[in-house]
Amino acid sequence: AQSVTQLGSHVSVSEGALVLLRCNYSSSVPPYLFWYVQYPNQGLQLLLKYTSAATLVKGINGFEAEFKKSETSFHLTKPSAHMSDAAEYFCAVSRGRTGNQFYFGTGTSLTVIP
Amino acid sequence: KAGVTQTPRYLIKTRGQQVTLSCSPISGHRSVSWYQQTPGQGLQFLFEYFSETQRNKGNFPGRFSGRQFSNSRSEMNVSTLELGDSALYLCASSPQGARTEAFFGQGTRLTVV
Numbered sequence: 001a002q003s004v005t006q007l008g009s010h011v012s013v014s015e016g017a018l019v020l021l022r023c024n025y026s027s028s029v030p031p032y033l034f035w036y037v038q039y040p041n042q043g044l045q046l047l048l049k050y051t052s053a054a055t056l057v058k059g060i061n062g063f064e065a066e067f068k069k070s071e072t073s074f075h076l077t078k079p080s081a082h083m084s085d086a087a088e089y090f091c092a093v094s095r096g097r098t099g100n101q102f103y104f105g106t107g108t109s110l111t112v113i114p
Numbered sequence: 115k116a117g118v119t120q121t122p123r124y125l126i127k128t129r130g131q132q133v134t135l136s137c138s139p140i141s142g143h144r145s146v147s148w149y150q151q152t153p154g155q156g157l158q159f160l161f162e163y164f165s166e167t168q169r170n171k172g173n174f175p176g177r178f179s180g181r182q183f184s185n186s187r188s189e190m191n192v193s194t195l196e197l198g199d200s201a202l203y204l205c206a207s208s209p210q211g212a213r214t215e216a217f218f219g220q221g222t223r224l225t226v227v
Contacts, residue, residue, distance in 0.1 A: 036218075043118070043204055043218035043221050044206075094214075100147055100162055100206075100208040100214060101170040102149075102159060102206075102216060103159065104157040107157075
């Protein structure tokens with residue numbers, strides 16, 4: 001079965017510092033992986049997706065993620081944190097041979113310290 | 115292009131009642147999925163509809179049901195509400211095909227008292 005694990009339910013960084021949010025997947029087949037962001041009282045917004053075309057995936061708002069098969073990881077990074085990056089971040093895997101059925105990690109709350 | 119629209123945004127219901135939530139997907143999207151989000155359980159998949167047919171189903175009791183109309187709009191119904199059904203219910207639409215990205219609405223906040 002495919003699933004994702006997010007390490008660290010809370011991450012704090014200083015404004016301008018590197019953001020690193022960790023996600024590991026377990027999959028018996030090549031996964032389809034996604035990162036979403038959720039602001040308070042809002043839905044989820046897609047940051048980026050991995051669908052095996054390239055291991056380094058660039059997303060919106062300066063975020064990127066690297067797929068590492070040897071480490072079964074898909075960590076999310078951003079070189080320089082902004083105050084507006086404070087939100088909840090979810091890693092997700094798409095399961096099922098047909099359809100769109102997402103399984104989400106438990107989320108990481110990012111705090112940016114001025 | 116308009117995004118995914120969910121109505122209403124907020125609902126307060128009494129235990130034992132039933133509730134219907136509505137979702138209008140992005141124009142052209144035929145796949146609509148529903149998720150429940152709670153602090154304790156996180157984001158959980160409820161079900162997915164495609165061309166008016168349920169294509170995938172999560173592990174929820176039969177009190178949770180849904181349907182999709184010919185215009186791809188979807189409704190989700192919860193009968194005999196329990197306190198534990200209080201949650202943010204999110205609808206997502208996806209382009210045709212499997213394992214594509216999902217675009218989420220802002221959600222309906224359901225409170226059961």
